[in-house]
Amino acid sequence: MRSRIEQLRQRVLRIAEQDRPAADDALARVAAVVDRPAFLIAPQSYIGMAHGPGVAASLRRVVAAVDDQNTHLESIHGAPRWSSQEFMARAAHYPDAVGIDFSCSPRGRAFADGLCAAAGVEQLSIAPAEDPLVPGLEQHPVFLLHPRSGVGPMHGPSLVNHAGNVVAAIDDGYSGSAIHGAPRWSTRQFIEQASRYPGALAVDFSYSPAEAGISRKLCEQAGVHRIDAALATAHCGLASVYEPARTYRQRTLLRLDEFLRLADRLEDDYSVFTLYSNLLFRLTYDPSHLLSAWATPANEYFSAFADSSTFQLGQREHFCDGGAFQGPIVRKFLDASGHHYESITAFEPDGINFQKLQDIAGAAALPLRNFKAINKALSNEHATLRFKETGTVSSHVSPDGGISVPTTRLDDELDKLTLLKLDIEGFEAKALEGASRLIHAQRPRMAICVYHYAHDLLDVMAQLDKVVEGYHFRLRQHSPAYYYDLVLYASPVAGTEPPPWAR
Numbered sequence: 001m002r003s004r005i006e007q008l009r010q011r012v013l014r015i016a017e018q019d020r021p022a023a024d025d026a027l028a029r030v031a032a033v034v035d036r037p038a039f040l041i042a043p044q045s046y047i048g049m050a051h052g053p054g055v056a057a058s059l060r061r062v063v064a065a066v067d068d069q070n071t072h073l074e075s076i077h078g079a080p081r082w083s084s085q086e087f088m089a090r091a092a093h094y095p096d097a098v099g100i101d102f103s104c105s106p107r108g109r110a111f112a113d114g115l116c117a118a119a120g121v122e123q124l125s126i127a128p129a130e131d132p133l134v135p136g137l138e139q140h141p142v143f144l145l146h147p148r149s150g151v152g153p154m155h156g157p158s159l160v161n162h163a164g165n166v167v168a169a170i171d172d173g174y175s176g177s178a179i180h181g182a183p184r185w186s187t188r189q190f191i192e193q194a195s196r197y198p199g200a201l202a203v204d205f206s207y208s209p210a211e212a213g214i215s216r217k218l219c220e221q222a223g224v225h226r227i228d229a230a231l232a233t234a235h236c237g238l239a240s241v242y243e244p245a246r247t248y249r250q251r252t253l254l255r256l257d258e259f260l261r262l263a264d265r266l267e268d269d270y271s272v273f274t275l276y277s278n279l280l281f282r283l284t285y286d287p288s289h290l291l292s293a294w295a296t297p298a299n300e301y302f303s304a305f306a307d308s309s310t311f312q313l314g315q316r317e318h319f320c321d322g323g324a325f326q327g328p329i330v331r332k333f334l335d336a337s338g339h340h341y342e343s344i345t346a347f348e349p350d351g352i353n354f355q356k357l358q359d360i361a362g363a364a365a366l367p368l369r370n371f372k373a374i375n376k377a378l379s380n381e382h383a384t385l386r387f388k389e390t391g392t393v394s395s396h397v398s399p400d401g402g403i404s405v406p407t408t409r410l411d412d413e414l415d416k417l418t419l420l421k422l423d424i425e426g427f428e429a430k431a432l433e434g435a436s437r438l439i440h441a442q443r444p445r446m447a448i449c450v451y452h453y454a455h456d457l458l459d460v461m462a463q464l465d466k467v468v469e470g471y472h473f474r475l476r477q478h479s480p481a482y483y484y485d486l487v488l489y490a491s492p493v494a495g496t497e498p499p500p501w502a503r
Contacts (some may be wrong), residue, residue: 001269008276009260015283016256019046024043026051027058029126030100030492034058037097039087039121040065041112043076046125046250048102052077055100055126063094066115069247070400084115089095098153098484100236101125105246106132107237133235133285134201137163141197143190143217143224145167147179150207151482155233156180162236167197170218187218192404194222205229207481230482231285240483241452242396242426242455245285248483251454258458265461267494270295270309271475278477278486282454287481295476301329301421301447310476310489311419314498315340318416318444322431323423324348324379325393326356327392330371338466343370347424349377349405352391353451378424380409396425409434417444418502426452429459436467443468443492451486460488466494 026047030038042403043052056062056077065076066087073081078496082090091097099119103111104127110324116123147156147169159182160166168178170190178184186191194200202224234245243251252259259279263272265415280286295309302311313336321329324346333344348354354446361368377385377397386401388394391473397405410417410431417438422428426447432439439446446464450457457475464471472494478485493499 009388027128033098037061037094039099041099041101042103045102047253061228099123104130129306142166143198145204146206146211149205164217191222194224200224202226203232211310248454267472267474274475274477292479293477294480297478300478312496313337317341317418318343319419321346325376326353327360345372347374348391350395370499376406376408380430380433383407411437417442420444423449429463446490448488450488
């Protein structure tokens with residue numbers, strides 16, 4: 001295991017070195033325009049984050065940083081943040097202005113080109129241009145494999161719209177005539193007819209190892225080149241979870257040294273292997289790295305099995321489920337504990353999900369004691385936020401949300417806590433801040449999702465370091481093929497056993 005870990009680490013370092021931008025090159029490119037009004041375009045790209053502050057400091061007058069994604073930021077690199085619409089409306093007020101373009105992907109560069117041309121602003125690109133991740137995706141015929149898998153419905157329709165040349169979606173288990181707007185073919189049709197489409201590509205949405213094996217065999221028989229959906233979605237500028245996949249990669253690279261230093265803080269070799277495998281997936285979009293570190297989903301958060309590498313339950317647990325959805329983890333807790341526990345508190349802000357969460361009490365075979373469901377979101381303050389209510393696992397806080405939800409702090413809701421699970425769509429670090437008193441005093445075990453945004457793992461660790469000392473950390477990858485279900489396990493005692501006060 002140690003030799004495999006070192007091989008992964010060296011590969012991560014090689015990729016980082018190849019991608020590392022040179023500060024001198026960026027500054028040299030802007031030397032001729034330092035006296036002109038300047039706009040920072042794509043300031044949150046990898047090059048923008050790495051060298052934007054230095055470039056901005058070298059310019060005499062930075063008017064604004066143009067960014068549509070980070071709407072919560074008022075300024076970037078010391079300059080006011082403008083949306084692209086604001087840029088279009090106001091740029092004419094700054095004659096002889098120049099747009100300093102930090103984008104490097106083909107899609108980003110094309111967007112910046114069009115934006116500057118429409119605003120009548122000269123564009124200066126300072127990042128090296130990248131090759132397309134999937135050359136010819138927009139020109140070649142495309143097939144979709146396993147279009148109804150765990151990630152197929154999320155990205156399949158967008159990929160069909162982007163590529164514009166999807167021939168068919170291959171699926172034997174669906175009776176409809178179309179999937180994601182593409183004609184449905186059987187696997188037999190794919191094998192027999194794919195040769196009519198020379199140069200075709202098959203985008204594989206496989207989520208399980210079994211699905212991936214079938215896809216590889218199908219493509220061999222059909223003579224079609226297979227590419228993983230993670231790579232195709234990154235090429236198309238689609239999201240990883242909430243950030244574009246390329247942004248997720250770029251932000252990982254930006255703080256890679258911090259990620260690598262976490263290896264020294266993890267309790268076991270498997271956690272270190274998981275860390276490097278997850279980093280390699282982020283940098284290469286190759287899900288085989290996740291599969292090699294895949295921890296069984298049956299043990300996610302905790303397990304009823306004796307061979308758990310996550311958490312074993314005590315009989316005196318005060319369990320809090322943050323992001324309870326419709327109650328699957330509460331049900332799992334009841335099964336794994338044999339109904340031996342002290343209390344259960346579940347937080348779920350989505351009203352549709354919350355109604356089904358409440359139904360657990362009435363549907364249980366035994367009356368549930370000390371069970372409380374709370375229709376609020378967890379954070380570090382009491383506030384009201386806009387929320388996208390979908391009745392699914394992907395409900396989340398968003399400026400575009402159709403409802404308002406109240407937030408609360410765990411410090412104000414609970415007196416006892418031995419086990420905390422958090423899967424709250426990127427608000428995990430804020431929820432931990434809002435539970436500082438409780439965590440410091442009670443020293444609970446914590447299973448915290450750290451995959452929604454690229455820096456979640458770093459932010460969660462930083463917040464825990466402010467609150468507790470002497471904790472043991474393990475990392476497990478419970479998804480075999482996508483960004484989901486990377487979980488940090490934090491415990492005041494070594495191993496998987498509960499602390500004495502929860503046994």
